[in-house]
Structures are given as structure tokens and as C-alpha cells.
Amino acid sequence: MSTVAVIGGGATGLGVAWDLLLRGVGVVVIEKDEIAGGTSGRFHGLLHSGARYAVTDPVAARGCAEENAILRTIAPGAIAGVGGVFLGKESDSPEFGERWLAACESAGIAVKPAQLAAVRAEIPGLASDLAAAYRVQDAVLEGFRLLEMLVRAIQRLGGEVFERTRACGLVTEAGEVRGLTVESGGERRAIGCDAVVNAAGPWAGEVGGSWGGELTVRPSRGTLVIFANRHFSRVVNRLAPPGNGDIFVPHGRVLIFGTTDTGQESPEPPAPLREEVVELIRIGQEIFPALARWRVIRAFNGVRPLYQRGEMWRSSRELSRDFVVFEHSTAGGPKGAFSVIGGKWTTFRLIGEKVGDLVAGYLGVDRPSASRVVRIDPLPPKPSGGSSPIACECEGVTSAEVEGVDGSVTELRLRSWFAMGPCQGTFCAHRVLGMRDGAEGELTGLRAEREKGILPAAWGDNARMLSLQRSVRFQSLGEPWDG
Amino acid sequence: MGDATVNVVGRGPTGLFAAAFLRLRGYRVRVISRTAGSLALWGGELGFGSAGLAGSPGGMPPEVWLAAWSEGAEILLRAGVPVAETLPELALSTVTALGAPKPTFLTPLWQYAACEPEPACFVGLGGVGDAEPKAQSSRYAEATGRPSSYRQAPPPPGWRPGWGPLRFAEFFDTDLGMEWLLSAVAEAVGAVEEEVVLFPQVLGVERVMTALGELGRMLGRPAYEYPLLAPSIGGIRVERRLVGLLNGLGVPFYRAGVASVDGGGSVTAEDGRRFPGDATILATGGVLGGGFTVDLEGWITDPVTGESVGRVREARDLNLAGYRRVDLRGDATLLAVGSQVGGWNPDRDHNGGAMILGTVHQAIAALEAR
Numbered sequence: 143m144s145t146v147a148v149i150g151g152g153a154t155g156l157g158v159a160w161d162l163l164l165r166g167v168g169v170v171v172i173e174k175d176e177i178a179g180g181t182s183g184r185f186h187g188l189l190h191s192g193a194r195y196a197v198t199d200p201v202a203a204r205g206c207a208e209e210n211a212i213l214r215t216i217a218p219g220a221i222a223g224v225g226g227v228f229l230g231k232e233s234d235s236p237e238f239g240e241r242w243l244a245a246c247e248s249a250g251i252a253v254k255p256a257q258l259a260a261v262r263a264e265i266p267g268l269a270s271d272l273a274a275a276y277r278v279q280d281a282v283l284e285g286f287r288l289l290e291m292l293v294r295a296i297q298r299l300g301g302e303v304f305e306r307t308r309a310c311g312l313v314t315e316a317g318e319v320r321g322l323t324v325e326s327g328g329e330r331r332a333i334g335c336d337a338v339v340n341a342a343g344p345w346a347g348e349v350g351g352s353w354g355g356e357l358t359v360r361p362s363r364g365t366l367v368i369f370a371n372r373h374f375s376r377v378v379n380r381l382a383p384p385g386n387g388d389i390f391v392p393h394g395r396v397l398i399f400g401t402t403d404t405g406q407e408s409p410e411p412p413a414p415l416r417e418e419v420v421e422l423i424r425i426g427q428e429i430f431p432a433l434a435r436w437r438v439i440r441a442f443n444g445v446r447p448l449y450q451r452g453e454m455w456r457s458s459r460e461l462s463r464d465f466v467v468f469e470h471s472t473a474g475g476p477k478g479a480f481s482v483i484g485g486k487w488t489t490f491r492l493i494g495e496k497v498g499d500l501v502a503g504y505l506g507v508d509r510p511s512a513s514r515v516v517r518i519d520p521l522p523p524k525p526s527g528g529s530s531p532i533a534c535e536c537e538g539v540t541s542a543e544v545e546g547v548d549g550s551v552t553e554l555r556l557r558s559w560f561a562m563g564p565c566q567g568t569f570c571a572h573r574v575l576g577m578r579d580g581a582e583g584e585l586t587g588l589r590a591e592r593e594k595g596i597l598p599a600a601w602g603d604n605a606r607m608l609s610l611q612r613s614v615r616f617q618s619l620g621e622p623w624d625g
Numbered sequence: 626m627g628d629a630t631v632n633v634v635g636r637g638p639t640g641l642f643a644a645a646f647l648r649l650r651g652y653r654v655r656v657i658s659r660t661a662g663s664l665a666l667w668g669g670e671l672g673f674g675s676a677g678l679a680g681s682p683g684g685m686p687p688e689v690w691l692a693a694w695s696e697g698a699e700i701l702l703r704a705g706v707p708v709a710e711t712l713p714e715l716a717l718s719t720v721t722a723l724g725a726p727k728p729t730f731l732t733p734l735w736q737y738a739a740c741e742p743e744p745a746c747f748v749g750l751g752g753v754g755d756a757e758p759k760a761q762s763s764r765y766a767e768a769t770g771r772p773s774s775y776r777q778a779p780p781p782p783g784w785r786p787g788w789g790p791l792r793f794a795e796f797f798d799t800d801l802g803m804e805w806l807l808s809a810v811a812e813a814v815g816a817v818e819e820e821v822v823l824f825p826q827v828l829g830v831e832r833v834m835t836a837l838g839e840l841g842r843m844l845g846r847p848a849y850e851y852p853l854l855a856p857s858i859g860g861i862r863v864e865r866r867l868v869g870l871l872n873g874l875g876v877p878f879y880r881a882g883v884a885s886v887d888g889g890g891s892v893t894a895e896d897g898r899r900f901p902g903d904a905t906i907l908a909t910g911g912v913l914g915g916g917f918t919v920d921l922e923g924w925i926t927d928p929v930t931g932e933s934v935g936r937v938r939e940a941r942d943l944n945l946a947g948y949r950r951v952d953l954r955g956d957a958t959l960l961a962v963g964s965q966v967g968g969w970n971p972d973r974d975h976n977g978g979a980m981i982l983g984t985v986h987q988a989i990a991a992l993e994a995r
């Protein structure tokens with residue numbers, strides 16, 4: 143049996159691994175941090191209907207529409223089919239609306255006109271000067287959950303997933319990939335494999351830059367704001383060419399709003415800027431005039447792995463303006479080295495299938511892709527806390543749940559969801575980390591990490607919450623002052 | 626101006642202390658506030674930084690400080706908050722919910738505070754979220770170099786997950802709770818080697834001193850509490866007792882948001898009510914209390930006076946912003962006290978209590994000079 147090493151434990155990497163595994167190919171997934179540590183854990187949470195891209199990128203739009211339908215059948219455990227609306231304002235030019243309707247129709251995207259009064263009844267707080275409303279099949283994609291479902295599904299079929307393991311370089315023999323060197327906990331080792339897929343998202347340029355050909359990724363960050371309440375249960379889109387601050391997604395108990403698009407050098411997400419958050423609020427006020435008074439939990443950002451058309455461009459397969467797959471041997475690199483860049487969460491399975499076709503072809507495996515039809519099992523229900531005391535009140539996390547996780551603080555936070563609610567760890571961080579060794583250092587780290595997201599939205603009651611958090615830290619708990 | 630009427634806006638620790646100081650000097654006082662203040666968020670131990678009485682922040686002569694602190698202690702005693710009869714010379718050391726030592730100064734006697742941390746046994750109570758006695762005692766031993774051990778007592782009968790500190794405290798204020806404390810808990814603690822035994826701060830709002838006295842007798846060494854986070858039972862005890870004292874002294878409380886203060890010192894509320902007075906004291910807290918609001922651009926403004934007092938760029942700016950002076954108009958008709966006054970840094974210097982007493986004292990001096 144052939145084995146493929148997949149670099150990157152995000153949606154793309156796991157999608158590729160899953161597709162290959164279903165064809166009978168062995169896979170090893172290598173992730174430098176935690177699963178979901180990259181862009182796939184820092185996105186908007188929208189399972190696109192495709193309507194957003196109908197005008198600007200019809201291929202991507204069609205891909206989204208198809209994948210939307212497929213994912214609802216194969217992964218219902220990670221999707222909330224809330225439906226979405228596109229809203230136009232009186233001041234918007236009606237011309238775009240007409241183009242958009244035509245483009246949706248030709249891409250096969252279901253759009254239904256809606257009564258404004260009915261939409262207002264479902265979505266409180268809308269501006270009074272709306273002119274048009276359409277319903278689409280938008281849904282909410284629970285990214286963390288789907289990644290965990292994928293990891294379990296991959297492991298169940300014998301695939302391996304190594305977290306906190308960094309891919310360092312290819313091992314080649316006679317111009318063919320024979321393995322991958324990886325490093326974890328300061329130790330280097332080689333993993334034997336017949337092909338390597340670089341699915342390192344915004345880091346893909348760093349990882350595959352020396353594999354032959356010019357592989358340039360242009361990282362672009364998008365900032366998102368999390369409101370503390372789920373104000374409504376529909377995805378709300380602005381009926382306008384894709385731009386900043388045009389989508390609201392209800393997620394569990396919160397609402398996520400964004401985004402922006404700013405090019406940057408580094409693949410790492412920086413601290414979100416106040417200017418970006420304020421700009422978002424100003425734009426969003428056009429749809430929800432009271433937006434500045436909605437309580438914000440925090441802002442965060444993710445980095446899009448946009449590819450730059452370089453020398454390799456000619457040898458890549460342009461599947462849409464959305465994602466590309468490179469076979470490095472076509473640019474003088476070793477055989478069996480592949481890179482995939484770009485895409486969306488919504489189309490992760492499609493990307494997996496396309497990469498799977500290419501890689502399976504290289505390996506001489508002729509089983510076709512099955513990821514379109516095989517169900518990904520939902521997660522088992524969270525065990526009830528029983529008589530265990532509550533450790534994090536906002537998210538109802540019990541001490542038993544916290545004690546059940548070993549790993550880094552980030553892992554603990556992402557698994558149990560502690561410190562993720564409205565208080566952002568003010569009243570629970572010391573408690574949860576107090577149960578662990580090395581608590582002081584971890585506590586300082588977690589505080590800085592949480593504050594990074596709260597500060598750019600520190601106005602109104604959000605500012606009061608941050609003031610309280612700091613009083614609790616320094617006055618009640620005596621944490622060292624950070625000034 | 627001893628028989629003048631003073632509006633105190635805010636009923637956090639600063640407003641309550643200001644009202645008591647003024648009433649005891651003969652002023653007619655009324656307390657107007659939108660909501661409760663910050664006392665339920667902290668233990669009610671008044672910090673003075675690590676400098677003790679020797680350093681006098683705010684440029685106040687040491688003897689003035691001493692008088693302010695003594696009067697603060699007297700007010701607490703009159704209100705029924707037990708504090709030591711004599712002021713400590715130096716900052717005392719108390720212990721945080723993490724088990725780490727922290728400087729304090731005027732501290733209610735239910736809470737552990739000593740000049741030098743002593744060998745201590747930490748007791749946890751089943752179901753009290755912040756009580757992690759194993760982690761606390763090891764941190765305490767590490768930070769103080771003093772021996773420390775811990776005990777874990779079971780949860781009380783009838784306990785359910787989700788009981789907060791206030792529910793525990795209500796339970797210990799009942800006879801059943803007291804009985805269980807002195808039997809099951811005392812038994813779980815057993816013989817202790819350390820000098821003091823420390824319990825989580827939930828031993829009743831009303832009957833805590835009785836509970837600690839009995840526990841101390843049974844265990845053969847002094848029993849105290851260590852503070853937890855919000856809601857803080859220590860702060861709630863102080864708040865209830867200070868409000869009780871003021872009620873007894875005939876100070877009326879009004880629930881109202883204050884919109885403005887006119888040139889003479891009278892107050893207009895957001896709902897149009899007017900509170901005539903000869904002076905108004907703004908004890909409206911900083912950003913946390915609502916005394917300052919922060920706009921989208923980060924500008925920090927007092928909504929009552931309209932004055933801008935800073936801008937948030939770093940997180941620390943939030944708790945540092947404030948007026949540079951106490952007497953805002955120079956004629957003692959409008960005075961800012963507590964977190965309204967910048968230049969103090971309770972986050973870094975642990976001088977929250979000093980800020981409260983120091984600014985209230987300066988406000989009174991301005992009124993008296995009028």
C-alpha cells in the first residue's frame with residue numbers, strides 16, 4: 143500500500159487525507175501546532191451557498207453550491223442549516239442586484255425573493271431603508287467540530303495524525319519522494335512515504351518554496367468580530383460585490399461578523415487592530431444601526447492563503463480563481479511532491495478530491511474518489527458533568543472536562559471551550575489553570591492571548607469588561623502588572 | 626459648611642466611605658446611584674501599596690494619612706466590620722485565591738492577613754469552584770517559604786453543581802449550615818500542624834465571626850478565610866454593613882442615573898428628577914463603574930461633566946485614566962473621588978484603598994475650606 147504524507151492539519155490537509163484514505167491510500171498527517179491551529183480554526187464559519195461569488199468567480203460559486211449540498215448529507219453533525227438572506231439597501235444600485243440574480247441562476251444557485259416584512263420579523267434590528275431581500279441556502283459550518291470528526295474518521299480507517307510535529311524537508315531518491323523529515327519535541331526523524339502533499343495553508347510557501355518552481359503565497363488577513371449574543375438565526379449578507387463587513391453568521395450562542403482583506407508578509411495572524419474593527423462596525427451599521435452597542439466578546443483574525451501567479455502558474459491547474467494544485471516535478475522538482483493553495487472551508491472536500499485525483503494518478507491507484515458519498519460520523523455527545531463542579535460558568539465547562547484534557551493551554555481551551563465566553567477567562571482562567579503544573583506561566587500567556595482580542599473592541603461595556611478583567615488579575619489575584 | 630447638603634453619586638466603596646465620613650461630620654448626605662458598585666467584586670481589604678504608612682502617595686503628609694486611615698477603620702468598626710483596633714505599621718500580607726501572598730493594609734479580621742506569612746493549612750470545600758487547596762498550599766509554600774498543607778472537606782448536604790459563593794454563604798448563615806461546618810468540616814480538617822487554618826471565603830454573610838471563632842477553638846489555632854473571586858462574600862459583607870450604618874444615620878439612597886450637576890452643586894437625573902444640594906461628589910468609579918465611558922475611537926469621557934480624560938491605546942490605559950484634580954471647579958461644588966482621579970495605579974501598586982481614602986479626604990478638605 144502506498145503512503146502519502148500530508149502537511150497541514152487544517153481543512154485542506156484533512157480533506158486531502160480523507161479522500162486518499164477512502165481510495166485505499168495510507169496517510170500520515172503532520173501538523174506543527176494543533177489541529178485547527180491555522181486558518182481553519184480562525185474563519186467565519188459560513189458554509190457558502192455560492193451566491194456571494196456568483197458574479198465575481200462563477201467557478202467557485204458553483205463549487206460552493208455543490209459542496210454545500212454534499213456536506214449537508216455527509217457531515218450533518220457539523221452543519222446548522224439556518225439559511226441565509228441577501229439584503230440590499232435603497233441607496234444600492236439595482237443594477238448589481240440584477241447581475242447577481244442572473245449569475246446565481248446560471249451557476250445553479252437557488253435564490254428566492256423574500257418579503258421584507260417577513261425578514262424583519264426573523265431578524266430584529268435591521269435598518270429601515272432596505273429595498274430588497276433574497277433567501278439562499280447558506281448554513282453554519284462548525285469548523286472545530288468538523289475537523290475533529292475528520293480526525294476521528296481518519297484514525298478509524300488507520301490514518302495517522304501527528305500534532306506538534308513540523309515538516310522540515312523532503313527525502314528523495316533518484317528524483318522521487320521517498321519520505322519526509324519531521325521534527326517534534328526537538329527530535330528529528332524521517333517518515334517513509336511515496337508522495338508528499340503540502341497543504342500548509344498560508345505557510346505553504348515556506349514549506350514548498352524549495353521543492354521546485356516558484357511557489358508564492360500572498361497572505362491576506364481578515365478580521366472578524368464576535369458578538370456576545372446570537373441576535374438572530376439567519377446568515378445575513380449584504381447584496382453587493384464581495385467587500386468588507388458584509389456577512390453576519392450566527393454561531394452557537396454568538397454572532398460572528400466580518401471580514402476585512404489586508405495583505406501582509408507573514409503567514410501568522412497578528413493582533414487585530416482597532417481601526418479594522420471600527421471600520422467593520424461602521425460598515426455593519428448600514429444594516430444594523432445599533433451595532434456599536436452590541437456587546438462584543440472579542441475580535442480575531444485569520445490569514446487567507448491566496449496564491450500569487452508566478453512562474454509555476456503555467457504548470458498549475460486553474461480550477462477556479464480559488465485554488466490551485468501544483469505538481470512540483472513539472473517545474474523541475476522531485477516526483478511525488480504536490481502543493482495545494484487557496485480554497486475555502488466550504489470547498490475543502492472538493493479540493494481533497496481534486497488533489498486526490500492527481501496524487502492517486504501519480505501512485506497508480508485507480509480507485510475513484512468516494513468522499514462525495516461517505517458519511518463522516520458525528521461526534522459522540524458531550525458526557526454530562528455529573529456532580530463535578532463548574533469551572534467555567536460562561537460556557538458551562540465542568541472541572542471533570544478540564545481534567546480530562548492533557549496538552550497545551552490552547553488545546554485545553556479549544557477542547558473544553560473554557561475562557562471562550564463573555565468573560566474571556568476573567569473568572570475561570572486562574573481556576574482552570576490552577577489545576578495544572580506550571581500555572582503561572584500559562585496564566586500569563588493566556589491573559590495576553592485573550593487581551594489581544596478584547597482590546598481592539600474596548601468601547602462601551604466591552605471596555606468595562608476589560609477594566610474588570612484587569613482589576614481581577616492585578617488586584618484580586620496579584621498577577622504581575624504588565625505595564 | 627457642616628450643615629450643607631452633599632449629593633454623593635455612586636455607592637461603590639468610595640461613595641459609601643465618602644457618605645459616612647461626611648455624615649459623621651454633620652453634613653446632610655444623600656446617595657444617588659445607578660447600580661451597585663464594585664464591592665461585590667473584591668474582598669473589601671483596603672490596600673495601601675507596599676509602602677505602608679511611611680510612603681504617602683498623593684502628596685499627603687503622613688499625619689494626615691494616619692488620620693484618614695484611623696477614621697476609615699473607625700467607620701468600619703461602627704458599621705460592624707471587625708478590623709484591628711490599631712493600624713499596622715507596614716503593609717500586611719494576605720493571600721489570593723491562587724494561594725499567593727499579596728500586600729494589603731486595612732483588612733477585615735475574617736480574612737487572613739499578617740505582617741509575615743505564617744505556616745498555613747488550606748481547606749477546600751467540595752463544590753466551591755475557586756477553592757483548589759492542593760494548588761493553593763503548594764503555591765503558598767513556594768512563594769513564602771513557609772510550610773503548608775491542605776485538606777479537602779466534602780460538599781455540604783443538598784449541594785448541587787452551580788452553587789455559587791453566595792449560595793454557600795446563605796447556607797452557612799443557617800443553623801444547619803453552622804452545625805455541618807462545625808461537625809463534618811471540622812472533622813475533615815482533623816489535626817493541623819501549621820499555625821493557622823484558612824477556609825474559603827464563604828462562611829456566611831452574617832455569622833462568619835462566630836463560625837471562625839468556633840472553628841478556631843475546635844482546631845486549637847486561629848481560623849481565617851482566604852478570598853475568592855466574584856461574587857466576593859467579603860465585599861458583600863462590607864457593603865451590607867456600610868449601607869446599614871448609613872441607613873441608621875438617616876442617609877437616604879436613591880436609584881437614579883445622574884445626567885448633570887449644575888453650577889451650585891445640585892443634581893439632575895436622567896429621568897428628570899432633581900436633587901438639590903450645595904455640593905456633589907462624583908464617586909462614579911472609573912471605566913468599570915460607569916463614571917467614564919469609552920467610545921469607538923477609544924476616547925475616555927465623563928458623561929456627567931462631558932470632560933475627556935484620556936484615550937485607550939493599551940489595555941492599561943483603561944484603569945489609569947482619570948481627572949488630575951479632586952476639586953473640579955475650584956469652588957468645591959463638584960468633586961471627583963475614587964477611581965475618577967488618575968495618577969493612582971491600584972493594578973500595579975495595590976493602593977486601591979489608599980486611593981479611596983486619600984481622595985475622599987482631599988474632597989472633605991476642599992468642602993471644609995469653603
Ligand SMILES: Cc1cc2nc3c(=O)[nH]c(=O)nc-3n(C[C@H](O)[C@H](O)[C@H](O)COP(=O)(O)OP(=O)(O)OC[C@H]3O[C@@H](n4cnc5c(N)ncnc54)[C@H](O)[C@@H]3O)c2cc1C
Nearest residue numbers: 150152153154174180181182185186188309343364487488
Ligand atoms: C477571516 C477568514 C474568514 C473565512 N471565512 C470563511 C468562511 O466563512 N467560509 C469558508 O468556506 N471559508 C472561509 N475562509 C477560508 C478558509 O478558512 C480557508 O480557506 C481554509 O481554512 C484554509 O485551510 P487550510 O487547511 O488550507 O489552511 P490552514 O487551516 O491554515 O492549515 C494549514 C496548517 O498547516 C500547518 N503547518 C504550517 N506549516 C507547517 C509545517 N512546516 N509542518 C506541519 N504543519 C504545518 C499550520 O499550522 C496549519 O494548521 C475564511 C478565511 C479567512 C482568513
Ligand SMILES: Cc1cc2nc3c(=O)[nH]c(=O)nc-3n(C[C@H](O)[C@H](O)[C@H](O)COP(=O)(O)OP(=O)(O)OC[C@H]3O[C@@H](n4cnc5c(N)ncnc54)[C@H](O)[C@@H]3O)c2cc1C
Nearest residue numbers: 635636637639659660662663672883909910914963977978
Ligand atoms: C476586582 C477588583 C478587585 C479589587 N481589589 C482591591 C484590593 O484588593 N484592595 C483595594 O484596596 N481595592 C481593590 N479594588 C478597588 C479598586 O481599586 C477601586 O478602588 C474601586 O473599585 C473603586 O470603587 P469606586 O467606589 O470608586 O467605584 P465603583 O465601585 O465602580 O462604583 C461606581 C458607582 O457609581 C455609580 N455611577 C456611575 N455613573 C453614575 C451616574 N452617571 N449616575 C449615578 N450613578 C453612577 C455606579 O452605579 C456605582 O454605584 C478592587 C476592585 C475590583 C473591581
